[in-house]
Amino acid sequence: FDVYEGKNLPEGKKSYAISFTLQDSAKTLTDEQIDKIMGKIRQNLEKETGAQLR
Structure with missing residues (x-):
């Protein structure tokens, strides 16, 4: 939902803010789930795009 480039980021880098909606139609998800x-989402983003968590 947001992309930032500029001050406080290395040259050529971008900072993306993204959101996810997680739900189960049958029950409430636990913190552990x-x-x-x-x-898994973080691992896949790192592997597939080289993304780094800031």
Whole structure:
């Protein structure tokens, strides 16, 4: 939902702000389930795009 380039970032780098909606139609997700899903998303973004968490 946002892209930033400029001050406080190395030249040629961009900072992206993204959001996710996680839901299960049958039950409430636990913190543990959400953490596991977010970990997989982070790993895939790092592997596929070279993204780094700031």
